[in-house]
Amino acid sequence: MSYARRALAVAWKDLAVERRSKETLNALVFFSLLLLFVFQFTLGGDRERLAAVLPGVLWLGFVLSALLALGRTFLVEREHDCWEGLLLAPGDKSAIYLGKLAGNLALMLVVEALVLGLFVVFFDIDLGRALPGLLVVVLLGTLGLAAVGTLFAAMTANVRARELLFPVLLLPVQIPVLLATVKATEALLLGEPLGAVGHWVKLLLAADVVYVVVSLLTFDVVLEA
Amino acid sequence: MVKTLGWLTAAALAAGLVMAFGVAPREVTQGNVQRIMYVHVPLILASYVAFVVLAVASLVYLVRRDPAADGVAHASGEVGVMFVGLGIATGSIWGKPTWGTWWTWDARLTSVAILFVMYLGYLLLRGTIDDPERAARYCAVLGIVAALDIPLVHFSVYWWRTLHQPPSLMKPGGFTGSSSILWPLLVNLLAFILLYVYFVARRARLLRAQAEAIA
Numbered sequence: 354m355s356y357a358r359r360a361l362a363v364a365w366k367d368l369a370v371e372r373r374s375k376e377t378l379n380a381l382v383f384f385s386l387l388l389l390f391v392f393q394f395t396l397g398g399d400r401e402r403l404a405a406v407l408p409g410v411l412w413l414g415f416v417l418s419a420l421l422a423l424g425r426t427f428l429v430e431r432e433h434d435c436w437e438g439l440l441l442a443p444g445d446k447s448a449i450y451l452g453k454l455a456g457n458l459a460l461m462l463v464v465e466a467l468v469l470g471l472f473v474v475f476f477d478i479d480l481g482r483a484l485p486g487l488l489v490v491v492l493l494g495t496l497g498l499a500a501v502g503t504l505f506a507a508m509t510a511n512v513r514a515r516e517l518l519f520p521v522l523l524l525p526v527q528i529p530v531l532l533a534t535v536k537a538t539e540a541l542l543l544g545e546p547l548g549a550v551g552h553w554v555k556l557l558l559a560a561d562v563v564y565v566v567v568s569l570l571t572f573d574v575v576l577e578a
Numbered sequence: 579m580v581k582t583l584g585w586l587t588a589a590a591l592a593a594g595l596v597m598a599f600g601v602a603p604r605e606v607t608q609g610n611v612q613r614i615m616y617v618h619v620p621l622i623l624a625s626y627v628a629f630v631v632l633a634v635a636s637l638v639y640l641v642r643r644d645p646a647a648d649g650v651a652h653a654s655g656e657v658g659v660m661f662v663g664l665g666i667a668t669g670s671i672w673g674k675p676t677w678g679t680w681w682t683w684d685a686r687l688t689s690v691a692i693l694f695v696m697y698l699g700y701l702l703l704r705g706t707i708d709d710p711e712r713a714a715r716y717c718a719v720l721g722i723v724a725a726l727d728i729p730l731v732h733f734s735v736y737w738w739r740t741l742h743q744p745p746s747l748m749k750p751g752g753f754t755g756s757s758s759i760l761w762p763l764l765v766n767l768l769a770f771i772l773l774y775v776y777f778v779a780r781r782a783r784l785l786r787a788q789a790e791a792i793a
Contacts (some may be wrong), residue, residue, distance in 0.1 A: 398592055414584050501723065508716045513706045522703060522720065526727050527695040531733035536738060552737060567726055571719045 356448050363442075363452025367460060370380055370429060377425055377460065381418050385468045388414045389475055400477075405477060408538040412466045412531060415461075415491075416498070416524075422503030426453055427510040436510075440447065440576060450503060450572040452567075457499045465491060475544040486547035487538065493557035494534035499525055500564035507575045531555050580779045587776045590769035594620075597762035609776065614672045616762055620770035621665035622690065628658030628774055629725065636721030639714060645789060648714035651721055652783035655700050657774050662694045685739035692731050696724050710789060725764070 355361070371377060392410050396403055430436045442449055469491075472478055480487065505522050509515040537553040547554065591661065605612035625678035635651035638644065669687070670680045701718055707713035 481733060487607075504723070504767050505718070508703070508719065513708075518703060518706055522699045525699055526723060529727065529730035532734040532738045554728065556734055556737075559653070563726050563730070564723075567723055568640075571640070571722065574715050575719055577715065 354442070356445060359442060359444060359448040360451035360455065362454040363439075363449050364459075365452075366397060367429070367453065367507075368457035371460065373576060377422060379465065381460075381464045382467055384416050385464060385471065388417060388468075389471055393475070394479050395500075398446070403476060406572055407472070408476060409474055411417055411534050411538060412535050413467070414472075415465050415495070415534075417529070417530065418459055418464050418468065418496045419495075419502060420520045422464065423457055423499060423506055423523070424516065425426055426457060426506035431510055436470065446573045446576045447569045449576070450507075450568055453502045453507075454568075456505055458496060461495050461499055462492075465495060467509075483541040483544065486541045488539045489547060489554065490534055490541065490550075490557070493554065493561055494530055494560045497530040497557060497564055498523075498527060500561060502570040503553055504564075504572065504575065507572065514577075529556065530560055533560070580776070580783065581630075583772070583776050583779060587769065587772040590765070590772050593764035594769040597765045599748065601709065601758065603758050605670040608676050610677050611672060611743070614668055616766045618665060618672055619763060620767040621661045621668060622624075623767055624692075624770040625658045625661035625665060626773045627708065627771055628654045628661060628778075629693070629728075631778075632658060632697075632700075633725030636664070636718035639718045640722075642668060645710075645714065648784070649785045650778060651717065651784060652704060652716075653778040654774075655697055655704070655717075655721070655775045656781060659697045659701055661770070661774065662690060662697070666690060683739070685736045688735045688739065689714040689732055692735070693728070695762050700724060734770040 392414070396406065396410070408535050427436070427439075439449060440446075461513045473480060500522055505519060505526075509522065509530040512518055533556045537550040537557075540550045541547070584729065597713055598613050602613065602616065604610060632651045634656040637645045639647040639651060640774065666687075673682070674680050702716060703720055704717050708717060
């Protein structure tokens with residue numbers, strides 16, 4: 354099997370499992386719905402104040418669901434004792450990483466689309482012309498989150514207190530992505546064109562490239578033994 | 579060898595104290611409080627050295643699988659986090675009387691704070707893995723990811739802070755090239771880098787003894 358096909362096989366397996374069990378997706382959708390309540394209650398109903406913090410809150414929602422979703426990346430293998438099976442996959446192990454990353458990315462984007470929809474309805478955001486730019490920022494930001502998240506999930510999968518350790522490791526490393534996405538989203542929602550936040554987009558691009566390349570190079574080391 | 583280094587460090591620290599209190603002039607506007615710079619700046623710079631060494635040692639470990647490299651990375655992480663923590667603390671103590679606040683989300687302060695939590699996570703990961711070989715591998719990966727993240731953190735925080743709000747009071751005075759301030763600073767910097775090397779040497783030796791005792 355070629356490298357790409359092996360990566361696809363892993364992604365396909367994960368998506369098929371998820372499609373049939375809907376274990377993660379159902380809970381995540383419910384969780385993001387609950388987040389909406391939490392934000393509303395903690396921020397109060399004041400529309401103007403809400404509008405000012407909305408980009409940050411939106412990304413907070415994305416990050417919180419990402420922490421839950423990405424942290425579970427290798428849980429299927431662990432819970433069903435398939436870890437060795439995964440390790441037995443022939444050839445370069447980074448194909449497994451790519452497959453897992455693709456699966457995570459797909460899952461995250463579905464959840465994020467939903468959260469964004471809920472925000473539009475409940476917080477009355479006018480996406481309007483911001484949507485194409487926002488899609489670019491969300492895509493790049495999510496890739497950054499998922500790239501490091503998938504790597505760290507593999508690292509914390511077999512560690513004590515992994516539910517705790519995963520966010521503690523991921524959040525500090527993801528601060529650049531968080532800053533870039535929130536600031537870019539803020540500007541876009543104010544009606545500025547994507548070009549006005551070009552430096553943030555470039556930073557996200559650089560971050561994505563760095564994260565994916567490092568993860569590909571080091572994933573072999575993480576999966577050893 | 580390590581012992582000699584220890585005495586050398588002690589001598590350098592003593593010389594640094596003498597320079598900071600005796601040779602360096604009293605700052606005109608800030609007064610004696612400004613002398614904390616001779617501890618604050620060396621601490622932060624020495625911690626940067628620690629994190630660079632950590633990254634290089636992590637890379638060496640992944641290539642060679644030499645436990646000694648992991649020991650250096652481990653010890654550098656501990657000393658680096660301690661130095662950054664102390665650097666932030668001394669900065670706060672300096673900031674309160676001069677800027678009027680313990681903390682402000684200025685670009686440089688924020689970058690250093692992110693560094694602090696990032697490497698605190700590194701130590702946390704080390705603490706939760708029992709198998710030393712696996713701990714070494716995972717921490718090496720994290721060490722490399724963290725090191726590559728530093729430029730991203732730097733730029734993002736810089737843009738975050740400066741595009742919308744110019745740096746305000748953030749220029750503590752009296753730094754511009756006067757040798758009466760520069761020399762005490764350099765002596766202290768040397769002293770703290772020696773201290774870092776001494777700590778790492780001691781800690782790495784202890785870690786090695788620990789590994790041998792377990793094996």
